[in-house]
Amino acid sequence: MSFAQQNITSGANPGTDPIKVMVVDDAVVIRGLLTRWLDTDPGLKVVGSHRNGKLAVDDIEKSNPDVVVLDIEMPEMDGMTALPLMLAKKRDLVVIMASTLTRRNAEISLKALSLGASDYVPKPESTSEVTTSVDFRRELIEKVKALGARARRMRGPVRTMRAETNAGRTASQAPVGRLATTATPLRGAAVPAAAKPAFKLRPYSAIRPRILAIGSSTGGPQALQQVMKDVGTAMHDIPVVITQHMPPTFTAILAEHVGKAALRPSKEGADGDVLQPGHIYVAPGGKHMILEKDGGAVKIRLTDDAPVNFCKPAVDPLFDSVAKIYGSATLGLILTGMGHDGANGVKTIAAGGGSIVTQDEASSVVWGMPGAAANTGMCSDVLPLSEIGPKVVRVLKGNAR
Known part of the structure; x- marks a missing residue:
């Protein structure tokens, strides 16, 4: 098991609320599948599920998600149009773009990173491949949990990964050099x-x-x-x-x-x-x-x-x-x-x-x-x-x- 899996897939820390997630995808099957995957993890809770960007933007303030999984190609309002509107409503929102592996979508995903998206997850080409892809499911959940947890930490007092360890060291245990x-x-x-x-x-x-x-x-x-x-x-x-x-x-x-x-x-x-x-x-x-x-x-x-x-x-x-x-x-x-x-x-x-x-x-x-x-x-x-x-x-x- 990787370092990422050991620290991300173990669920929420005791006594903490689950990370709140919104799923935005025009495909009802994909939207339902992602929602079930995320809700199954005890460290996550889906608070919104929408078929286009406009509905998602309108719901940001009410649902108040920590993380949005955002499709690129959708009717009425696509992901790239919705992205800056979401971030304007919630500055510290984590947005993960979800796109299939085409050159056009790869270009859009990288552009989205420059506009404030936190990361992306490449979706398999077909619904059947999405359904059966263990790697896609693992990557999605890992990134939602890692990025959502970091966003929450940044809202409170700044802490560092090693603070607890260093605070507990005696003088004789301090690193040398x-x-x-x-x-x-x-x-x-x-x-x-x-x-x-x-x-x-x-x-x-x-x-x-x-x-x-x-x-x-x-x-x-x-x-x-x-x-x-x-x-x-x-x-x-x-x-x-x-x-x-x-x-x-x-x-x-x-x-x-x-x-x-x-x-x-x-x-x-x-x-x-x-x-x-x-x-x-x-x-x-x-x-x-x-x-x-x-x-x-x-x-x-x-x-x-x-x-x-x-x-x-x-x-x-x-x-x-x-x-x-x-x-x-x-x-x-x-x-x-x-x-x-x-x-x-x-x-x-x-x-x-x-x-x-x-x-x-x-x-x-x-x-x-x-x-x-x-x-x-x-x-x-x-x-x-x-x-x-x-x-x-x-x-x-x-x-x-």
């Missing part, structure tokens, strides 16, 4: 000193990086675009390899978006591609992407091996292969995402002498992957998203301070 206390609260709230996380950090490698490897999941598309925009031309002489948990079609579009943000050539990695400096390569959905040395060149290999950490593509295989080739000249990033994929790869990079920067909790949509990475004690920094790109630029220039 340089400590990170870099959490940035949302919406300007102050973080009490006792609630700040403390992590053991490693020094950056003295070797200038020759590759940048990035892993991300939930919230990753937005985070990747910001980091790539901030790093920009500073990556002109090194390749960048990215594993983002995404299905096929979505990863091709993501590659286009991050390339535009960075003003660098960007594509899905293809088997046999030779890494070129200044180019960005995104692991294609449904395949693991790893690197192999071929004489003086480094090539991409795509594998159809079993999922790793329930993910395909997965971060760990990419990071392991990067560390094997580049060693102490590796710079890795772990950005927002559910689960713990990448944590083992972080250890591998550190063992090879490379450096890792991970995103902090306050700026993460979900602090599963970066939290797991931070808690390995193998990272060189735990930073807010806004500080990661500038830090990468300094490290690429040989100045990690």
Whole structure:
């Protein structure tokens, strides 16, 4: 069982109210099916079910959901029209877009993220496939619970994942080494000193990086675009390899978006591609992407091996292969995402002498992957998203301070 499943599918915490969910889909069969799935989980409660965006918008204030699962294509008012109207009525509303795996819907889903949607879930093409898809059901429930729980936490006093653990440590149990206390609260709230996380950090490698490897999941598309925009031309002489948990079609579009943000050539990695400096390569959905040395060149290999950490593509295989080739000249990033994929790869990079920067909790949509990475004690920094790109630029220039 994955980190995400252990922490998300176990139901609501004792004494807490279920997360309130609204389902919006014009297909009565799909709408009913999703409602039954969500209502079956003790940590969730469906408070509204509507056939179009207009009905949903009109009901937001009355039903007051924490999370809305929103279809894209609907009569009278589609999901993209409804999205900003919903967010205007409830600023902290979590909206998860649900769309089939077409290029058009993938484009719309990624655009929705830039307009305030929290995430998306790809729907199988047909009703029968939706009915029988265990993966779709699991992903839907995991994301509703993870994102809904985070939204609730953000409404109250700012807390961090490690606050309880750190508060309970004695002086002799405190982590050894340089400590990170870099959490940035949302919406300007102050973080009490006792609630700040403390992590053991490693020094950056003295070797200038020759590759940048990035892993991300939930919230990753937005985070990747910001980091790539901030790093920009500073990556002109090194390749960048990215594993983002995404299905096929979505990863091709993501590659286009991050390339535009960075003003660098960007594509899905293809088997046999030779890494070129200044180019960005995104692991294609449904395949693991790893690197192999071929004489003086480094090539991409795509594998159809079993999922790793329930993910395909997965971060760990990419990071392991990067560390094997580049060693102490590796710079890795772990950005927002559910689960713990990448944590083992972080250890591998550190063992090879490379450096890792991970995103902090306050700026993460979900602090599963970066939290797991931070808690390995193998990272060189735990930073807010806004500080990661500038830090990468300094490290690429040989100045990690």
